[in-house]
Amino acid sequence: MFVMNRKAEESKGKRARAVWASLFFPGTGLMALGERRLGLWLLIPYASFLVFTIYHWSSVTAAFTTGDLERLVAALFLSFVLAGFWFYSLVKTLRWDKDEGTGMSHWQITKSQFRKNKPAVAGMLVVLSLYAVAFLGPFLAPFHPNAQEDIVRSRYLPPLAELFTPVVTLKDGRRIWVRQVREVGEEISYVPISEPSSGDGGPLVPEAITVTRDQVQKIAKTLRPRWWNQKVHWLGTDKFGRDILSRIIYGSRISLSIGFVAVGIAITFGTFVGAIAGYYGGRVDDVIMRLVDMILAFPRLFLVLTLIALFTPKIWLIIAVLGATGWMGTARLVRGQILSLKEQEFVQAAHALGLSIPRIIFRHILPNAMAPIIVTATLRVGTTILVAAALSFLGLGVQPPTASWGNIINQGRDNLLGAWWIATFPGLAIVLTVVAYNLFGDGLRDALDPRLRD
Amino acid sequence: MGQLLEVFDLKTYFFMDEGTAKAVDGVSFEVDKGETLGLVGESGCGKSVSALSIMRLIPHPPGKIVDGRITLDGKNLLELEEEEMREIRGNEISMIFQEPMTSLNPVFTCGNQIEEAIILHQKVSKKEARERAIEMLRLVGIPAPEQRVREYPHQLSGGMRQRVMIAMALSCNPSLLLADEPTTALDVTIQAQILELLAHLQRELHMAVIMITHDLGVIAEVADRVAVMYAGKIVEYGEVHDIFKKPGHPYTQGLLQSIPKLTEFRDRLAVIPGIVPNPLAFPRGCKFHPRCPVAVDMCQEAEPELRALASGHWVRCIRA
Ligand SMILES: Nc1ncnc2c1ncn2[C@@H]1O[C@H](COP(=O)(O)OP(=O)(O)O)[C@@H](O)[C@H]1O
Ligand code: SF4
Ligand SMILES: [Mg+2]
Numbered sequence: 150m151f152v153m154n155r156k157a158e159e160s161k162g163k164r165a166r167a168v169w170a171s172l173f174f175p176g177t178g179l180m181a182l183g184e185r186r187l188g189l190w191l192l193i194p195y196a197s198f199l200v201f202t203i204y205h206w207s208s209v210t211a212a213f214t215t216g217d218l219e220r221l222v223a224a225l226f227l228s229f230v231l232a233g234f235w236f237y238s239l240v241k242t243l244r245w246d247k248d249e250g251t252g253m254s255h256w257q258i259t260k261s262q263f264r265k266n267k268p269a270v271a272g273m274l275v276v277l278s279l280y281a282v283a284f285l286g287p288f289l290a291p292f293h294p295n296a297q298e299d300i301v302r303s304r305y306l307p308p309l310a311e312l313f314t315p316v317v318t319l320k321d322g323r324r325i326w327v328r329q330v331r332e333v334g335e336e337i338s339y340v341p342i343s344e345p346s347s348g349d350g351g352p353l354v355p356e357a358i359t360v361t362r363d364q365v366q367k368i369a370k371t372l373r374p375r376w377w378n379q380k381v382h383w384l385g386t387d388k389f390g391r392d393i394l395s396r397i398i399y400g401s402r403i404s405l406s407i408g409f410v411a412v413g414i415a416i417t418f419g420t421f422v423g424a425i426a427g428y429y430g431g432r433v434d435d436v437i438m439r440l441v442d443m444i445l446a447f448p449r450l451f452l453v454l455t456l457i458a459l460f461t462p463k464i465w466l467i468i469a470v471l472g473a474t475g476w477m478g479t480a481r482l483v484r485g486q487i488l489s490l491k492e493q494e495f496v497q498a499a500h501a502l503g504l505s506i507p508r509i510i511f512r513h514i515l516p517n518a519m520a521p522i523i524v525t526a527t528l529r530v531g532t533t534i535l536v537a538a539a540l541s542f543l544g545l546g547v548q549p550p551t552a553s554w555g556n557i558i559n560q561g562r563d564n565l566l567g568a569w570w571i572a573t574f575p576g577l578a579i580v581l582t583v584v585a586y587n588l589f590g591d592g593l594r595d596a597l598d599p600r601l602r603d
Numbered sequence: 604m605g606q607l608l609e610v611f612d613l614k615t616y617f618f619m620d621e622g623t624a625k626a627v628d629g630v631s632f633e634v635d636k637g638e639t640l641g642l643v644g645e646s647g648c649g650k651s652v653s654a655l656s657i658m659r660l661i662p663h664p665p666g667k668i669v670d671g672r673i674t675l676d677g678k679n680l681l682e683l684e685e686e687e688m689r690e691i692r693g694n695e696i697s698m699i700f701q702e703p704m705t706s707l708n709p710v711f712t713c714g715n716q717i718e719e720a721i722i723l724h725q726k727v728s729k730k731e732a733r734e735r736a737i738e739m740l741r742l743v744g745i746p747a748p749e750q751r752v753r754e755y756p757h758q759l760s761g762g763m764r765q766r767v768m769i770a771m772a773l774s775c776n777p778s779l780l781l782a783d784e785p786t787t788a789l790d791v792t793i794q795a796q797i798l799e800l801l802a803h804l805q806r807e808l809h810m811a812v813i814m815i816t817h818d819l820g821v822i823a824e825v826a827d828r829v830a831v832m833y834a835g836k837i838v839e840y841g842e843v844h845d846i847f848k849k850p851g852h853p854y855t856q857g858l859l860q861s862i863p864k865l866t867e868f869r870d871r872l873a874v875i876p877g878i879v880p881n882p883l884a885f886p887r888g889c890k891f892h893p894r895c896p897v898a899v900d901m902c903q904e905a906e907p908e909l910r911a912l913a914s915g916h917w918v919r920c921i922r923a
Contacts, residue, residue, distance in 0.1 A: 494700045494701075501693060502772075503691070503720070504689075516711075517708070
């Protein structure tokens with residue numbers, strides 16, 4: 150009895166310490182409690198995001214006050230991610246020895262199956278990182294995607310090129326990046342270039358400003374801030390002198406969100422239609438499925454091009470069109486699932502309990518069909534991103550100067566041999582995304598497939 | 604005891620491309636409060652369709668209740684709106700099914716499934732529903748119910764699942780339980796336990812039961828009254844001891860002979876020769892005549908009517 154008490158006391162103290170640890174450093178508490186793996190999975194991303202936040206501290210805090218929506222979204226994303234990790238880890242620590250029931254749901258089995266599949270986990274991590282990059286674009290991109298610096302000198306720079314820029318430091322403390330400096334007697338005139346991060350506002354070639362020599366403190370040839378802050382064009386520049394890496398980062402938001410939202414719309418609609426067709430059967434089913442067959446008879450790209458050609462291409466239109474042309478496969482899949490599920494006795498049992506038909510369809514039948522739906526959704530994001538990129542490539546996607554992966558490739562097309570980097574890197578980004586999504590989706594399918602279970 | 608349910612001249616047909624299957628064709632019976640009616644017959648004779656008709660859960664299309672009256676406590680269920688019928692299902696009439704492996708939804712915990720009906724019909728809070736679910740699980744004899752409510756069906760054995768099914772069906776205190784072959788899929792030992800449990804709960808909760816089975820052994824154990832069905836019609840109806848002592852219909856006699864007896868040694872069990880007729884093409888006259896050992900020519904001409912053999916004992920056979 151006494152021994153047991155002491156043991157209980159000990160474990161209590163251990164838990165309390167773990168909770169404190171989790172309070173200050175998410176994950177560490179769990180590691181102390183022996184949940185090494187989960188702890189690390191929480192600690193590493195948390196620490197990375199924290200370092201990122203501290204490093205960009207001034208921009209992050211500024212984002213909340215200036216009216217720049219992009220930066221505000223990025224800063225909010227950071228806050229939510231950090232808060233999320235913190236909260237999750239704390240809850241996990243607090244409920245560490247709480248008996249969670251011996252309940253081992255299908256999802257838990259799936260999770261452990263999925264974890265064993267390394268390529269799938271890698272795919273999932275890449276996908277998550279891509280979205281993080283897309284959200285944090287304004288903080289991550291070394292340049293504004295549309296900033297041209299000094300176009301004459303900055304265009305077609307190969308990867309890893311640096312553009313040394315003259316900087317005029319005035320006695321009043323202002324420091325201005327300039328395109329050109331001309332000294333005539335006591336007067337110095339300079340043409341400033343727009344601040345790289347200040348967005349696409351301002352004229353392309355700002356007016357020259359003239360000051361007297363004694364207003365100038367220093368003219369340096371180059372700006373050499375700390376090495377990691379160097380303005381290097383890691384992936385080179387395009388024909389307008391815009392930084393490719395920054396354009397890819399900003400373009401990822403377009404490509405990824407189109408993929409995600411369009412698939413979301415398509416899956417939701419397809420699931421709804423398929424569920425109705427499958428459950429009611431008969432004439433309803435006939436009408437819906439013949440419609441599906443009809444739409445499927447057209448090549449998708451043809452449908453998309455026709456629809457978009459009728460209007461001006463705007464991002465919401467592209468999403469809507471990709472959603473509207475992508476639901477049929479899901480409808481078929483869900484219909485098939487529902488057809489077999491509705492004959493199961495648990496559906497009869499649900500009817501016999503007096504549940505309403507919508508409740509039976511959406512709460513009892515559909516969750517049983519969720520696995521294949523999630524798998525197709527994941528696999529479809531990849532193909533939808535490809536279609537969106539193809540559209541952009543054809544000039545029917547998001548219109549320049551807004552960057553999207555497809556239109557960066559399109560702009561690199563005219564100088565593929567001379568400036569190979571323009572089309573290559575966004576192409577690689579597309580490949581990476583699609584491959585990551587496919588690995589992720591395949592892994593989900595393997596984990597969810599009941600035939601592989603047991 | 605008063606009458607609870609009256610089924611009168613129920614006709615449920617399935618209209619298909621190949622023709623009309625008269626799955627239930629003019630079935631009448633009564634169930635008193637607290638009583639057990641055994642509905643017995645070979646597979647395909649229309650037992651489940653009768654039960655589903657009472658619940659008004661016949662899949663439409665192709666099925667339809669074309670005629671008859673089903674009266675529960677004075678209300679004709681066939682005249683109710685679907686909305687009102689939903690109020691009755693799971694609340695006044697409940698049903699349990701044959702296949703315990705598939706009659707629970709695999710994605711919900713046992714607790715969730717029981718609670719759903721309770722919340723729907725009794726308009727109580729989630730917490731109260733959970734308490735009631737635990738209480739029900741205890742009532743059906745599931746050990747450690749506080750733990751089991753959080754488990755998923757695949758973690759339970761077949762017998763346990765059938766108990767959960769029963770808990771679910773009885774959670775709103777129905778006055779009538781339709782048990783459609785509740786023990787057919789279970790091991791013999793577990794069968795006995797479940798039957799005993801049902802009998803116990805029936806007394807405890809004062810409910811009537813319609814026990815559907817193809818096994819006269821089960822009927823002998825639990826039923827007060829028996830209706831023997833053949834090809835969509837009731838061929839014999841009466842008190843359980845009358846039927847077992849003086850079976851009037853050759854079909855019932857055949858069923859009784861096919862029960863193994865301890866007192867008698869036989870190489871093979873007696874079986875009724877022939878097969879259940881196809882509901883799309885029933886034979887003319889008495890539907891049993893192709894298999895009947897005592898059939899005469901007249902049997903092929905017109906279908907016999909139910910007639911009283913003794914008081915409360917009805918048989919559909921010209922030679923009985
Ligand atoms: N969903 C259905 N569609 C078509 N016919 C059906 C359907 N359900 C039942 N039937 C018909 O009703 C007959 C009786 O079925 P059922 O009541 O399930 O038999 P049992 O007595 O074995 O429970 C079957 O032989 C079949 O012809
Ligand atoms: S009516 Fe004729 S065929 Fe039918 S059960 Fe009686 S004896 Fe047999
Ligand atoms: Mg049946």
